[in-house]
Amino acid sequence: MDPGSSSGPASSSGSGLFEVPIRRACPFDPPPGLAGLRAAEPITRRVMPLDGTELWLVTSHDLVRRMLADPRWSSTVDGGLSPEQPLHMTQPEPGMFLSMDAPEHGRYRRMLTAHFTVQRMNRLRPRIEQIVAERLDAMERLPHPVDLVAEFALPVPSLVICELLGMPYEDRAEFQEAARTGVDMTASPEQSDAAMARLGAHLAKLIAAKREEPDDALIGELIREGALTDGELVHISILLLLAGHETTANMLGLGTLLLLHHPDQLALVREGAPGAADELLRYLSIVDLVMFRGAKEDLTLGGREIRAGEFGLASLSAANRDPALCEDPDRLDVTRPKTAHVALGFGPHQCLGQNLARLELEIALQALLRRFPGLRAAVPLDEVPVRENAAIHGLHSLPVTW
Amino acid sequence: MSAVEATAGITVVTVNRESCCGAGQCVLAAPAVFTQSEEDGLVVLLDPDPPAGLRDAVRRAQSHCPTRSITVR
Numbered sequence: 098m099d100p101g102s103s104s105g106p107a108s109s110s111g112s113g114l115f116e117v118p119i120r121r122a123c124p125f126d127p128p129p130g131l132a133g134l135r136a137a138e139p140i141t142r143r144v145m146p147l148d149g150t151e152l153w154l155v156t157s158h159d160l161v162r163r164m165l166a167d168p169r170w171s172s173t174v175d176g177g178l179s180p181e182q183p184l185h186m187t188q189p190e191p192g193m194f195l196s197m198d199a200p201e202h203g204r205y206r207r208m209l210t211a212h213f214t215v216q217r218m219n220r221l222r223p224r225i226e227q228i229v230a231e232r233l234d235a236m237e238r239l240p241h242p243v244d245l246v247a248e249f250a251l252p253v254p255s256l257v258i259c260e261l262l263g264m265p266y267e268d269r270a271e272f273q274e275a276a277r278t279g280v281d282m283t284a285s286p287e288q289s290d291a292a293m294a295r296l297g298a299h300l301a302k303l304i305a306a307k308r309e310e311p312d313d314a315l316i317g318e319l320i321r322e323g324a325l326t327d328g329e330l331v332h333i334s335i336l337l338l339l340a341g342h343e344t345t346a347n348m349l350g351l352g353t354l355l356l357l358h359h360p361d362q363l364a365l366v367r368e369g370a371p372g373a374a375d376e377l378l379r380y381l382s383i384v385d386l387v388m389f390r391g392a393k394e395d396l397t398l399g400g401r402e403i404r405a406g407e408f409g410l411a412s413l414s415a416a417n418r419d420p421a422l423c424e425d426p427d428r429l430d431v432t433r434p435k436t437a438h439v440a441l442g443f444g445p446h447q448c449l450g451q452n453l454a455r456l457e458l459e460i461a462l463q464a465l466l467r468r469f470p471g472l473r474a475a476v477p478l479d480e481v482p483v484r485e486n487a488a489i490h491g492l493h494s495l496p497v498t499w
Numbered sequence: 500m501s502a503v504e505a506t507a508g509i510t511v512v513t514v515n516r517e518s519c520c521g522a523g524q525c526v527l528a529a530p531a532v533f534t535q536s537e538e539d540g541l542v543v544l545l546d547p548d549p550p551a552g553l554r555d556a557v558r559r560a561q562s563h564c565p566t567r568s569i570t571v572r
Contacts, residue, residue, distance in 0.1 A: 166567060203520075210521030210540025215530075217537075435527070437563050445520045447565035452523050 114144040117154050117410065119386055124483045124490060125355050126427075127382065127414035131156055135415050140399035145410070147282060148176060148183040152389075152408040153401065156415035158422045158439065160399045164411050165444035167398075170390035171198050172446060174408065177389050178488060182286040184408050186391050192325070192332030195446065198393075202445060205333065208324065209449055212261075212315050218452040221261070222460065228256045229461050233468045242475030242496040250349035250495070251342070253461050257453070258341025262334060263314025264303060271299055275335075276342040280488040293335065300334045301327060340450060344384065345457050347484075347491025352377045352462060354481055354495055355429065357474055365431050367466035373431040374458040379422075379438035380429050382414035383490040388442065413439050469499035510554050514542045515568040525569060528560035529553055533569075542568065 118128035134141060139157035144150065155164050164170050173196055177184035189196035194205035236248050255273060259266045278284050278292035304316065304327055311317035316334060319325055356363035366373045388411040392403045416439050418426045423436045441448035448454065466472060474481060475496040482493040512532060521540035525533035532546045532553060549557055561569040
């Protein structure tokens with residue numbers, strides 16, 4: 098029997114291949130079927146149900162890391178989330194370094210690494226603590242129940258990334274809407290393109306103003322350094338804004354819900370368990386089905402022959418629950434020593450803002466749980482609206498009371 | 500390869516600043532051994548010959564490095 102056969106019917110594309118399991122049965126766990134695949138066939142031919150592309154699905158921790166660290170697997174890919182825009186190799190826009198390979202990727206990445214070091218992020222701690230405290234103050238004044246996503250999980254990272262980049266928080270509706278559309282798998286390519294075009298036009302105006310009068314925030318500094326065109330600055334700003342919105346916000350929302358399900362772990366986070374952020378990142382793996390790569394040349398991975406031009410998908414959620422990664426991987430344990438999890442990716446593209454994300458998660462979750470020791474969901478936990486059609490997992494809302 | 504190396508002691512750590520992507524994983528794992536340059540954000544080796552007590556931390560830094568830019572001998 099095919100190990101993935103419980104995950105869905107064979108494809109309708111006529112390939113006869115089974116589908117990549119993409120639907121989570123539980124919002125905290127990888128889609129059913131991946132654990133069986135990881136054990137039986139950690140690299141396997143599958144078809145993406147969203148766009149019909151045939152690809153290599155990679156599910157073990159070892160092979161996922163090998164694939165993402167291997168420069169023969171190109172990041173210059175796009176699409177994959179809808180039949181109108183199947184997975185394809187692409188020529189990225191200047192500055193869109195997420196979809197670039199060496200050496201272009203390194204050129205942009207290296208202009209940014211100094212802005213996101215561990216030391217530099219730690220210097221933001223007092224400011225993040227202040228932003229978090231202000232949001233908690235605002236929450237306290239609202240009538241119950243309060244939507245934790247709208248009032249806390251989204252505004253905190255939104256305020257932080259806007260301030261870090263030097264973008265006006267008053268424009269957040271624009272940033273947040275574009276970020277949401279960008280990861281919405283039900284949005285048509287036209288809708289996504291239109292949202293990005295609106296955001297790009299808006300950012301182009303802000304960047305033009307900064308050219309006249311550069312401030313001390315990140316985009317202003319990049320302008321002063323003088324190595325980037327306006328077009329490059331627009332795409333870098335889009336990347337950083339979207340990455341700063343959809344990831345940490347969903348970790349805060351879904352992470353809080355997970356902790357409400359695990360009161361013992363919640364108590365440990367409130368007491369300041371130092372490894373909580375990384376364990377929550379590992380356990381939830383909210384970025385999962387977008388880690389596409391394209392083989393630039395013939396290569397071998399896990400004993401399988403990959404041909405140039407074939408596509409691959411690294412399942413970060415499956416890799417993060419691999420028994421080879423840590424003991425008892427399906428158990429949430431915020432006291433676990435930091436694992437080599439791949440929730441933030443692996444290889445030269447590993448999350449640039451990861452130490453900002455760690456800091457935000459640590460500060461925000463601890464402060465939330467200390468401010469409201471009686472925090473609880475205002476609806477049954479299994480009725481919390483989960484985002485079903487988003488490339489990044491999370492919650493639409495989380496009504497809470499205390 | 501722009502590498503920094505020392506040969507004394509039991510554990511010898513080498514870093515490759517060409518391949519480093521500035522993720523900071525090594526700083527989290529072993530802050531007494533690794534830091535990030537304020538200028539470019541890339542790895543700076545503070546102690547190429549760390550004491551035996553830091554060996555596990557250095558191994559963890561090596562295993563967590565996303566670009567495999569740390570070697571330990």
